[in-house]
Amino acid sequence: MRAAVSRLAPAKINLTLHVTGQREDGYHLLDSLVVFAEAGDLLTLRTGPGLSLDLIGPCAAALAPEPDNLVLRAARLTAAQGVAFTLDKQLPVASGMGGGSSDAAAALHLLAEARDLPLPGTEALMRLGADMPVCMAAPAPQRMRGLGERVDPVAGIPALWLLLVNPGQGLSTPAVFKAMTQRRNPAMPDALPDCPDAESLCAWLAGMRNDLQAPAIALMPQIEALLADIGAQNGCLLARMTGSGATCFGIFTDETAMRAAATALSAPGRFILPTRSLPSP
Ligand code: C5P
Secondary structure, eight states, X not given: OOSEEEEEEEEEEESOBEEEEEOTTSOEEEEEEEEEEEEEEEEEEEEOSSEEEEEESTTGGGSOOTTTOHHHHHHHHTTOOSEEXXXXXXXXXXXXXXXXHHHHHHHHHHHHHHHOOOOOOHHHHHHHOTTHHHHHTTTSOEEEEETTTEEEEOTTOOOEEEEEEEXXXXXXXXXXXXXXXXXXXXXXXXXXXXXXXHHHHHHHHTTSOBTTHHHHHHHOXXXXXXXXXXXXXXXXXXXXXXXXXXXXXXXXXXXXXXXXXXXHHOOTTOEEEEEEEOOOO
């Protein structure tokens, strides 16, 4: 057995997030195009007594400690023992980038790889969180439907220069869903168009939506100004919020424009991450 194995838990970005209905149990039906960034948290697995989790990194302080952390809840699904995890938390929590689910998915992949433990089924994953199935399928672009349990790889999505900006405050996902005024919205078309480059993809994305953006703005009005600021930067092709917020992203024509925007938008208390999303294989 190797002494330590590490895996990136990439940031998740919802390029679109259509809310198409609500079930009687309150959960919402979704249709979302998801990509993953080259950047994220880093999870390391070592041998140790029992099952433990150490939190380090710039965003660790805001995180739920043992025993409730999603990494440990995921590991318990596999009855893992003799495992000491270290999570280097680089992404802000409650930020719409799927951090907790991405960390938990990385834990399950590490346990499968290093300890030969089986990956849990979709039902068990959904009990951990609706973003778990899509995060298990990372890092290739995916379309997520149903409550999050239906995940299909999407072909033809190019790599994107992505600037992620979080205003420095968390938003509660249930609160954002609750603030929706219109819960039945059109889905994306059945067949997604072929978009060979960022320009054509963004032209299509502009006609799509994140239906959680308006309720998030109602709860946190500075998101609207942030989106306008990102959209006004040179080379910005699209500005939108990811997930239930409050992180917003800009898609840029090229790396130079993205890095210039990162400098222009940096402000005290803001989290800014210039990165790139991974293309379809
Ligand atoms: O599954 P997860 O813990 O990520 O969901 C957080 C909250 O988001 C849920 O409690 C629910 O309020 C809302 N949600 C929803 N419909 C979904 C996924 C999440 O209403 N499909």
